[in-house]
Amino acid sequence: MANASTGDTATAGTAGKRPFPHRDLLGVSQLNQHEILDLIDRAEAMIPISRQPRKILPTLSGKTQINLFFEPSTRTQSSFEIAGKRLGAQVTNMSVKTSSVTKGETLIDTAATLNAMQPDVIIVRHPASGAVELLSQKVGCAVINAGDGSHEHPTQALLDALTIRQRKGRLAGLTVAICGDIANSRVARSNLLLLGALQVRTRVIAPKTLLPKGIEALATEVFTDMRKGLEGADVVMMLRLQHERAAGRLIPSVREYYRFYGLDAEKLALARPDAIVMHPGPMNRGVEIDPAIADGPRSVINEQVEMGVAVRMAVLDALLADPSQVSA
């Protein structure tokens, strides 16, 4: 197993670890380089747990985990659920429907209600940027951001970094090209922050309508020409395009988008020969990515899903299983 970081990461769980210095994981922006690497190391040590027949490391035995999703997400929600259960936590899923009339109105009320049930951790996804932080201010337990608006999705960035390190053996010095709807993507923001903190060269590639103001301060390079942006890239990270919302306004049509910003074999050939292809899912095959690439040998998309469980186990363990956190 590739292990380019600190060394003794063989033991999973909290034994021998420093306490994690935050109550919540709200975003990559709250983490320093050391804490990021620590979480990636912890996650790497969690990988074998999921691969063994008896998939359990009961460091969260007796803890209550609530998955509170204001936005549907089968994949992220089940990843957190499985991670919690493999650590022995009691997991409850709550999906909250938000209509346009009542949106957000229940957030603080919901927080107070759930808090009264004495959970140990609440995992929150919400369509509004900053909503998870707002909720965290109203509860007495750990809160993990599972995606808030266009702001952050920290466990996605961690699992992406772990996947890259597993495949490439290192992170520093690599070139990662992130391509697609940067403007509306929390995955892009968290990845840019995380990769930037680890001395990874980051490129963003998108038409100008999908590039937010000031992005040049977050990425090493900005490209509107995908071909140029992919040249020499070690990692190609594709983003989901919300094409129903973007068509006719941010992009003229799906077919034009696919022609210029969809990842196909011809464009991928411009990246390094050993470049890997990533996607946070769910994919729009034929919109941002050629199905043959998505399911091809260079795709690590299924590994991302596997690393997702390891990262979420590591984060839950770091937040909840440390003695200092338990007593706090």
Next chain:
Amino acid sequence: MSAPIVIANARIVDPATDTDRPGALLVVDGKIDGLAEGAPQGVPDGATLIDAGGLVVAPGLIDMRVFTGEPGHEYRETLATAAEAAAAGGVTSFVLMPDTTPAVDDGAIVDFIIRRAAATAKVNVLPAAASTRGLRGKEITEFGLLREAGAVCLADGRQSIQSAGLLLAAMSYAANFDMLIVHHLADASLVGDGVMNEGLLATTSGLKGIPSEAETIPLARDLQLAALTGVRYHAAQISCAGSVELMRNAKRHSGSVSCGVSINNLALNENDVAPYRTFFKLSPPLRSEDDRREMVDGLLSGVIDVIHSAHDPQDSEVKRQPFAEASEGAIGLETLLAAALRLVHSGDVDLMTVLRAMTSRPAEILGLASGRLAVGAPADIIVFDPDYPWVVAEKDIVSRSRNTAFEGARMQGAVMQTLVAGRSVFRHAHWPEGAK
């Protein structure tokens, strides 16, 4: 008939005449009856003496942009509670925006506001009438009847008229009656889903940005239409460098255009928003520090005429929300003067310029007799200590709503006493004269 009042031992500051000197002031029958340099020249029998103790005596402030919730949302603010807050902040007159339920788009509602204010409000309430029915930006209202009912100007409050054609009609028709049009600038298609200033901060926060062009494009349009019609036009509030430039150019050619700035855009910038502080969610949004500096320069050079509070009471239900979903607006009547004095203490702007933008300039634009310390003018007067230190605390807020953008801010400068038509409507708890 109340007793005459003599305010002695005062530092008389009157921007209308560029006066800043020691003096005394006599009030008789609610009007200023005399001004003296140095000591008062004879105190009338039975007069009340206010010893200003060397503090500033200035015209009461005129705030051109205030929202309340009366009628319709009295839990946010009534005319009475807004007036209490105004008195505490040294504001003796305010222009009431028509954004109520129902909107102030009919003479009968103007009449209601005036009568209700006379019965319950301790400062002068000057109703602005909606220039379009229901503030919907579709049909113009009865300007003539609204003026007869007592509307001081036409304004669509928080709304910005999107149709150039309709605005042209409104301006042409307002020119008939020599009525002032006050207009908030926001191109709806450029604002879109935006909730804060466009830029790196919005991007890292994952919030949609509002470009400056959402303001400058309607401003450029408005100024051209104002020139075409000759209407008296006031850009309600500008927030960015580009707007200062547009106003500077327009003023070279026309004496009938003016503009205001919210104290928030003079005292704060976009960095105050982080992280997701909804009390700083405003329209126009807080802009960059460069834009704020341009606002200060615009004030100094006279391009910006008026500073207002943009007092907009919102209850916690609509403010304790994720940023994008929270309502816009902050209260400001109580902190207007103190926040403006920050610019004086920082050495950026002189006291006379700051006060002019809150007294004589709005009075000129609105055609009021107040806003100056002249014999015959209404005795709307404030005594303030420009150096008095205090901290803005939620528990001390007079307004019915608590959504201040200055919570916890250290202020230097406070109103000690406020007179409206010669009647004391506010005395500071620590003002020795308050015992009287």
